[in-house]
Structures are given as structure tokens and as C-alpha cells.
Amino acid sequence: MTTHAQQFSSDADRTTRDLEQRAQIQSALRSYEVARDAHKSAFQDWEAARQTAAEIKWDAVNHLDQYLSEFAEKLQARGTQVHWASNAQQARDIILNIIRANNARSIIKSKVMTGEEIHINEALEKAGFEVVESDLGEFIVQLRREAPYHFVFPAMHLKRGEISELFSRELGTAPTDDPEELTMIARRVLREKYITADVGISGANFAIAETGMISITENEGNARLTCALPRVHIALLGIEKVLPKLRDLALFLPMLATAGAGQALTCYNSLYGGPRQPGESDGPEEFHVVLLDNNRTHLLADKEQRDALHCIRCGACLNVCPIYRNVGGHTYGTTYQGPIGSVITPHLRGLQDWKHLSNASSLCGACTQACPVKIDLHHHLLQNRRNAFTENPAxxxxxxxxxxxxxxxxxxxxxxxxxxxxxxxxxxxxxxxxxxxxxxxxxxxxxxxxxxxxxxxxxxxxxx
Amino acid sequence: MSEREKILSRIREALTLSAAVPGHPQDHLLQVVSEEEAAQHIHEWLPAVGETLEDGLALFAKNSYELKTDFRLVDSEEDLLAQLAEMASGWKKIAIHRGELTDAVCGKLGLPVCITDEGYDASYLESCDVGITQCDCLVAQTGSVLVTARSAGGRALSVLPPHHIVLARRDQLLPDLPSAFALLEERYATNYPSFISLITGPSRTGDIERILVLGAHGPKQLTVLCI
Structure with missing residues (x-):
């Protein structure tokens, strides 16, 4: 059996020779860099904003028990059912039970990385349910039966021709070279699904303790439809997503958009604080929030690397990483790619199996500099190397x-x-x-x- | 012990060791920027906005242009109706919610109207040419429209039809994001709507070769009519 390290090494060998793929990734990321720099410079003081964002997340993570309890109580007070899952198996069971209790058949999903982490799609399909990804990039990689290439831009490795071919094969549509037409094909297919789905599954970018709300950031509107039309809404999120106050979003939303996508603000930033309330015209009858630990408390216990839980999953560290840019997203073999993935995967899935990721680094520190919440990423890579050696000296x-x-x-x-x-x-x-x-x-x-x-x-x- | 307690006790156990605040010397545990300070200074960090209403309108217009939002200032209710009537030439049916501005003009368009407050069929709403809503406020800094389940006819009206039109008054324009969140707190703190959204431009995607396409899943067009 090949180990994860051998797999990484042979995949990296192959992908670094693929000059065409590398050129595509580089050019996509260059256009991101230009947009990001333009919006970053619109901030009057990006560094002060960054420092404050880091301190707010520090406060949230270092008082996680209080904020999580507050978050759960506020949600429950308005009719939301809050579930706690220590590991992936428990989270899968909770979600399956909700779906079975509602006699649901079809499920629509908006982008949820925690779902990739617990392999929820496989579990649902195995249990006989139809699951459809609605984010365009996720929809494409789901049709290809592969993992996302990047946790913000899942299909950035594919050319329009490959997507057209995929759609022709899987959906029977006429081939086209126009990204707009390709997008409209997905739009037509998915519109039908939103209206007929019984259950919508989403993730969350932030969990607001003060008001008991989840915040979802997106551009396409697929998450909004997922949370508006189905009878049941299930949100799956890691316990570290907490922010203390609603007004913290005034800082975090533009920072996430700027660092993550090179936008001033993404198209939709939506807050959900419960199922349909009295007097409201629509919304789900049931709203379930599933809080996932899955070894996050292991990372929390490491005081040196605890700040890795401050991560808002913007992907800025991947975008600037010379390793990510050259070996590509699939080589990592992890849910979370790039520097942040290399730091946290050993905590989530075992240090000895994943320590090789910390060696695949030039230690240039570009990731640390790009991080909007100041996670000390490249030093954590060094600490992982040290910890792996101390634990198991070779x-x-x-x-x-x-x-x-x-x-x-x-x-x-x-x-x-x-x-x-x-x-x-x-x-x-x-x-x-x-x-x-x-x-x-x-x-x-x-x-x-x-x-x-x-x-x-x-x-x-x-x-x- | 329930799973909730198990997780919370693992967290408490982990937090018995304290961690340094990022950006400060290793053993420094004090928060340097206090919450009050941050709330005060955030205006000085985020992108700049002008002082006057005119500055705000100009910035909103500039942001709208970049976002491909169709932003129009109108002078009166008659003008508002005229602009809507002009757009309505290709429409067959419209969807709205009850509100001061929507009630004032939408009935006069002479088209079948779906009113979401009274409950609706999702397929029917999807087939409407346009969703017309009001909003809580407009945000000059980002060119955003803040809507809630209460101010904009629920969750779907502003996202399901292919064209979203927002009717707003000039005095609803706020300078920046912190003031938009302050407004939410002031207006709803005792009983928040279950849905709140900051809408910034028409729906978009860059998932295919990072090329911008409008109308990924939500509206392809966003029009803001400000009276």
C-alpha cells in the first residue's frame, strides 16, 4: 500500500511536469492578485484591520466554550435544532436521521467544505438519496466525481472545453465554448432542483454568538436558494466558526471578500437565524445546525498552533503559495489544500501520516503575509516538522x-x-x-x- | 454525558493553556485593541466614504457601475412609475411584497401580480419576470442593498425571479458597513428576522476559467431605483 507521503511525492512529480496545467493556474491566480491588490489598497488601513480581525478571532477561539454555548442557546430560542458531533461518523448519522425523519428524497447542497471533510455526499448516496451540488464549481467537480481543486475555486483547473465535454456527456447538452452558455446550462438544470428538493444543506462562514445566526458568503445565489426553498435546512459547520458580535461582520465580510476572491464584497452575504418565523412569507419549516468538532479540539489544545483555528477559509494562502501553484490542489490529497491544509491536516487526521505536507514548503512566508487574520502559517509548518520528529525520531x-x-x-x-x-x-x-x-x-x-x-x-x- | 457536554469539556480542557495574541510578543496575553476602540476606529480602516449625502450617492453610483447594478435616481413617484413602466414592456407577470413604495406603484403597471406575503407557489414565482422589493438600507461604501425577510417580502422574492428591482428612498442611503449593522441592531435587536442579506450586484460566478458571468443562479439583473 502506498502511504500518503508516497502518493504526494508521485503526484507532485507528475503535476509539476504538466506545464499547461501550471500555466492555467498561474494565469488564474495572477488575475486574482491584481483584483485583490486593487481592493486591498481601497482600505484606508489594511494592516490595522488585519490586526483587529486577528484579535477578534483570538477572543472568539480563546473563549470558545462561552461563545458556542451562547450561539446554540440563541438559535434554540428561535426554534432551531442544534446538534453536536464529536466526529465525522456522528455528523453523518445526525444528518441522515434528519433526512429520514422528514421522508425526504432529494437534497440540494450549497458549498460546504465541512461536508467534504466528513464525506457527506458518499454517505447520502449510499443511503439511497439524490444529492446535487449547486455551486457551479462544485457541480462541475461532482459530475467529474473528483474532489475540489481549491476550497474557494473548486474547478479552477478545468478549461471550458473540458467542462463543455463533461456537460455533453453527463447532461446531454450541445457543446459550447462560451462560459456564459455553460453557466446557463447549470442554471437551468439546478433551478428545477431547488424547487423540488426537500432538504437543503449548507455550510457557514461565520457563526454569530450574540444573535444566534449563521452567515453565508457567496456570489452565485445558490446558497440563498438552498436556504429559501426546501422544507428543511441543515447547516453543517466547524465549532471554530464563531464570531462574538453581529457588528464584527462589518470588518470580516469585506476582508474575506478581498483576501479570498479579490472583491470589495461578495455578491450575497446572508444571515440565517432560524426557520421561518411567524409573519414571514417563506423559509424552511425546520432549521438544523450541526456543530462539528472532528479533532478541532485537538488543534485547540496546541497553544502554539491554536491560531490556525482563526482561519476564515478565504484561500489567500493557497493563492500565493509557490508549492500550491506548482503541485496543484489534488496533489495534497486533503480537504483543505495549501499552507493552511498542511498546518491543520496533521491535527485533524494524524501527524505521522500527514507530516510530509509540512516538508513541502519553501518557508518563504508568503502565506503568513497574505493571511487576513495573521495566522503564523510558516512557523506552524516548522513546528509540525519538529513535533513529528520529537514524537517519532527517524x-x-x-x-x-x-x-x-x-x-x-x-x-x-x-x-x-x-x-x-x-x-x-x-x-x-x-x-x-x-x-x-x-x-x-x-x-x-x-x-x-x-x-x-x-x-x-x-x-x-x-x-x- | 451528552455530545454537547463532551465537546464543551474538551474545549475547556484545551483552554486551560493560554495562547498568545497574534501580532504581539509571545507571552503577551492582553488584547491591545479593545472592543470599544475597534468599533470606533473601524470607519478609519475600511474603504473611505464621503461626508455628505451627495458623496454617498456618487459613491453608490460608482460602485453600482462597477458591479453592473443598474442604479437610477428618480425625482418623484410619477417618475418612478414611468421608469418601471418603461422596463415593463417585455414583462408578463411580476412579483412583489406589500410595502409603502411597492404598493404605490406596482398596481399601476396593469400586470398580474404575485404577492409573496400571502404565500406563493415556488414554480409560479420562478416564472415571474421580475421581483420588486423594498429594502432596509443602501450602503454607499460597497454599493450594497440590505434586505431582510421583513423588509423585502421573504427569502425568495429577491433571488428567484431573473430580475430584482429595489425601490428605495434617498434617506435610506447609509455611508458604510458599520452603520448598516448598527441599523440592524437598532431596528431588530429584540426580534431579528430569520433572514438578512447584503446584496452587492447581480448574481455572478467566475468558476469557469475565472471569467465573470452574471446570473449564475440568482438574478441576472439588479436595478436600484432611488426616489
Missing amino acids: WREKLTFKLFRLVMNQPRVYLFCVKLSRLIQPLHRFVDGTRLDPALGWTKTRKLPKIAPQTFKEFWQNRK
Whole structure:
């Protein structure tokens, strides 16, 4: 069986050779960067806004028990049923039970990453229900039976031709090269679904403790329809989504849009505080909120990395990451890709299985700089490396560092080694790139640098 | 022990160790920006807005242009009706909710009207050419329209028909997002509507090669008529 690390390494090998795909991702992200910078500079003081956003999230996460209880009580007071799930299995069971209790057949979903995390679609389909993703990008990847490529832009790796072909094959529509026509095909198909679906499943971007509301950010209107028409609305969200006050959104909504999509504000930012209330003309009869832990409390217990729970899933760190841009989203094999995924996946799914993601980093810090809530991402990657080693020291690394220490601590030994390697290096060309090459990890894609003919010390002593 | 208690006790256990505030020296645990300070200063951080109503209207118009919202200032109720009548040439049926402005003009268009307050059939509402609503306020800073289940005829009226028209008064224009949230608090704090939405432009997507397409699932057109 291949391990996750081997899978990552072989997928990364393949995707980095795919120059066409890389060019598409780069060009998509360049247009994002231009838009993001324009909106960022419209802020009078982005850095102050960022600092405040970080502190508000710090307050929320470091008093999570109080805010979560407040959130749940406020929701329940207005007729919402709040469910608590410690793990993925419990969350799936809760959702299935709600659906069965309502004799529902068809389910419409708006984008919910927590749903990807617990594999809700597979569970619902296995139980015999029809589930349709309504976000255009998610709809496309669902038809392709693959995972989202990016947790904000799920289908950014596909060209219009591939989407047209997919629609022709799966939906029987005429081929077209026009993104507008392709969008209208999805619109027609999905309109029917909103009206006939019994249950709508959504996620949430924020959970407002003060008023007991969930906030959903989107551009398409699919989440609004999902939460308006079906008889039952189920919202699935991680426990870390909490914000203390309603007015905190005045800061978080424009920051999320700017950092995440390069917009001043996304098209729809909607709050839902219950099922249809007396005197209202529509809305679901039942509103269920499912709060998911799934090892988030494990991350909470790590005080060094607790700020990773401040994440508002804007995706800014993916967009600027040189690793993400070159290996692509699917290579990660995780629900959350990019730097934030590399930091939190070891907590959510096991450090030893996912520690390799923390090594796939240039530690350039672009992610930390891009993060609107100031998560110290690149240092967390280092901490993951350290923690993985402390927990399970590998003999090869141990031996390497022992030798390294021995050599570096003794100038004579060091000098001897330098002279020796100067003598040995000419022999390297006989094994260069073959399986006998001790430096194969390096020479597979690069040339080994030549050792200088003299050391700096020699140069200094011999200078005229 | 219920799952709720288990999760809450895991959280409390985890929080016995305190974590540093981001952006401050490691052991510094005090919040530097207090809540009151943040509420006061947020105006100075977000994108700038002008002082006067004229500045606000100009900014709303500029944002509307960029968002592809059709924003029109009208002078009187007659003018409002005239603008609607002009747009109505291709319409067969319209959907509205009861309200001061909608009542004043929509009946005079001489078209079949679906009124959502009285309950409606989703397929019928979907087949209407336009949904006409009022709103809670307009936000100059972002070119947004704030609607709630109470001010705009429920959840679906402003998103299901292919064209959404908002009827607003000039005095409903607010400068920025913090004042829009303050208005919500002031108006509804004791009993919030179950649905609140900030609508910023017509529905859109960039999911195919990041190319902008309007009318992904919601309205393809958004018109704001401000009297």
C-alpha cells in the first residue's frame, strides 16, 4: 500500500511536469492578485484591520466554550435544532436521521467544505438519496466525481472545453465554448432542483454568538436558494466558526471578500437565524445546525498552533503559495489544500501520516503575509516538522544530525571533510543521476554545485 | 454525558493553556485593541466614504457601475412609475411584497401580480419576470442593498425571479458597513428576522476559467431605483 507521503511525492512529480496545467493556474491566480491588490489598497488601513480581525478571532477561539454555548442557546430560542458531533461518523448519522425523519428524497447542497471533510455526499448516496451540488464549481467537480481543486475555486483547473465535454456527456447538452452558455446550462438544470428538493444543506462562514445566526458568503445565489426553498435546512459547520458580535461582520465580510476572491464584497452575504418565523412569507419549516468538532479540539489544545483555528477559509494562502501553484490542489490529497491544509491536516487526521505536507514548503512566508487574520502559517509548518520528529525520531535524521554536529563543532574535521570532498567530487560524474548516486534527491532535477577550489579562509590568507 | 457536554469539556480542557495574541510578543496575553476602540476606529480602516449625502450617492453610483447594478435616481413617484413602466414592456407577470413604495406603484403597471406575503407557489414565482422589493438600507461604501425577510417580502422574492428591482428612498442611503449593522441592531435587536442579506450586484460566478458571468443562479439583473 502506498502511504500518503508516497502518493504526494508521485503526484507532485507528475503535476509539476504538466506545464499547461501550471500555466492555467498561474494565469488564474495572477488575475486574482491584481483584483485583490486593487481592493486591498481601497482600505484606508489594511494592516490595522488585519490586526483587529486577528484579535477578534483570538477572543472568539480563546473563549470558545462561552461563545458556542451562547450561539446554540440563541438559535434554540428561535426554534432551531442544534446538534453536536464529536466526529465525522456522528455528523453523518445526525444528518441522515434528519433526512429520514422528514421522508425526504432529494437534497440540494450549497458549498460546504465541512461536508467534504466528513464525506457527506458518499454517505447520502449510499443511503439511497439524490444529492446535487449547486455551486457551479462544485457541480462541475461532482459530475467529474473528483474532489475540489481549491476550497474557494473548486474547478479552477478545468478549461471550458473540458467542462463543455463533461456537460455533453453527463447532461446531454450541445457543446459550447462560451462560459456564459455553460453557466446557463447549470442554471437551468439546478433551478428545477431547488424547487423540488426537500432538504437543503449548507455550510457557514461565520457563526454569530450574540444573535444566534449563521452567515453565508457567496456570489452565485445558490446558497440563498438552498436556504429559501426546501422544507428543511441543515447547516453543517466547524465549532471554530464563531464570531462574538453581529457588528464584527462589518470588518470580516469585506476582508474575506478581498483576501479570498479579490472583491470589495461578495455578491450575497446572508444571515440565517432560524426557520421561518411567524409573519414571514417563506423559509424552511425546520432549521438544523450541526456543530462539528472532528479533532478541532485537538488543534485547540496546541497553544502554539491554536491560531490556525482563526482561519476564515478565504484561500489567500493557497493563492500565493509557490508549492500550491506548482503541485496543484489534488496533489495534497486533503480537504483543505495549501499552507493552511498542511498546518491543520496533521491535527485533524494524524501527524505521522500527514507530516510530509509540512516538508513541502519553501518557508518563504508568503502565506503568513497574505493571511487576513495573521495566522503564523510558516512557523506552524516548522513546528509540525519538529513535533513529528520529537514524537517519532527517524534514525537516519538522527544519525545525520549527529554527524553534522561532530563535523561542525571541530574546525579540523570540517576542513578535512572539505578537502576530501574536493577530491571526491570529480568521481561523482560516474554515478551522476544513476541509482548509485548518493545525492540523487538533488541531482534528479538539478546539477550538484561544484565545491569551490579554495575555502574563504584560504582565499583570505592568500590575498595580496 | 451528552455530545454537547463532551465537546464543551474538551474545549475547556484545551483552554486551560493560554495562547498568545497574534501580532504581539509571545507571552503577551492582553488584547491591545479593545472592543470599544475597534468599533470606533473601524470607519478609519475600511474603504473611505464621503461626508455628505451627495458623496454617498456618487459613491453608490460608482460602485453600482462597477458591479453592473443598474442604479437610477428618480425625482418623484410619477417618475418612478414611468421608469418601471418603461422596463415593463417585455414583462408578463411580476412579483412583489406589500410595502409603502411597492404598493404605490406596482398596481399601476396593469400586470398580474404575485404577492409573496400571502404565500406563493415556488414554480409560479420562478416564472415571474421580475421581483420588486423594498429594502432596509443602501450602503454607499460597497454599493450594497440590505434586505431582510421583513423588509423585502421573504427569502425568495429577491433571488428567484431573473430580475430584482429595489425601490428605495434617498434617506435610506447609509455611508458604510458599520452603520448598516448598527441599523440592524437598532431596528431588530429584540426580534431579528430569520433572514438578512447584503446584496452587492447581480448574481455572478467566475468558476469557469475565472471569467465573470452574471446570473449564475440568482438574478441576472439588479436595478436600484432611488426616489
